[in-house]
Amino acid sequence: MDEYNRIVEENKNLPEEQKKKFDISKLGNGIEFHGYDGENGEVDLSQAFTKSSFVFDGKDDYLTFPFNSESRLDGGFSIEFYGKFVGDGLHYDYFDKKTVTEKYMGILNILRKSSITEWGYEGNDFRFGFYFLNGPVDEVSFNFFSVNNAEKWKEAYTEDSIEKGWTQDDAPWNQRKLIDNPIEFNRDVYVSVIFDGVSNTEKLIIDGEIIDESKISSKFWETYESSLEIESNLPDTFILGAGNMGTTQTIHYANLKCYSLRLYNRPLTDDEIKESYKKTLSYHEFLEQN
Secondary structure, three states: OHHHHHHHHHHOOOOHHHOOOOOHHHHOOOOEEEOOEOHHHOEOHHHOEOOOOEEEEOOOOEEEEEOOHHHOOOOEEEEEEEEEEEEOOOEEEOOOOEEOOOOEEEEEEEEEEOOOOOOOEEEEEEEEEEEOOOOOEEEEEEEOOOOOOHHHHHOOOOHHHHHOOEEOOOOOOOEEEEEEEEEOOOOEEEEEEEEEOOOOEEEEEEOOEEEEEEEOOHHHHHHHHHHOOOHHHOOOEEEEOEEEEOEEEEEEEOEEEEEEEEEEOOOOOHHHHHHHHHHHHHHHHHHHHO
């Protein structure tokens, strides 16, 4: 992003025929921008990010990049999101070709390319997003399963996780947790979700503070690991800024500014979480001031 901003500044003083173009490949191997419509169908990167954030308009903007099958979430995972929810986005059913009402914002999905739906993706190995059921964002939701076997997932929860408010609403393989202090739109927030497949615990952390920690059955993780042995279950694409929920073809676009998003194929320790939180906020503040 720094190089893009540098080129933008240089172009301000250059005649049209001498203006430089930014090489998208510099952002990472295989990254593709969708939406961000420019002239002649080209991507307009000036819509895609500022010096400190990726921007998603909630209508059709999202990014894709290849998923490395060696990065499977065996043994546990951590996800860290830092950004600002701007408002509601478009919820579109590509099968019936109509908008729907759904208080969900898709942030990250790991899917498989498909020729079945107009949306172009099927399956769901992992998804992460937020609900805003009563105005502000008041629930976090994630899923990391390849096999939709409802009975197995119903066995996964312990009394501890149920008592502490983790639910299996909509489908038992969706983990959902209400946030006691809802996150208002246009407020910077840092959310971490940690799952430890060894100790069988899950944590929700907001702005560096542990909001919840509970136990979950070992069956939860064992079933997921066994599903990855089926080659057809392995995904191939990361999607950032949009995600499905409810049905494969119903897509929920994110209306947000994303400062940082990290997915780890292991559980972070408490010290690592604190360190990452401090460094990320410091780096974001530096970008904003320079």
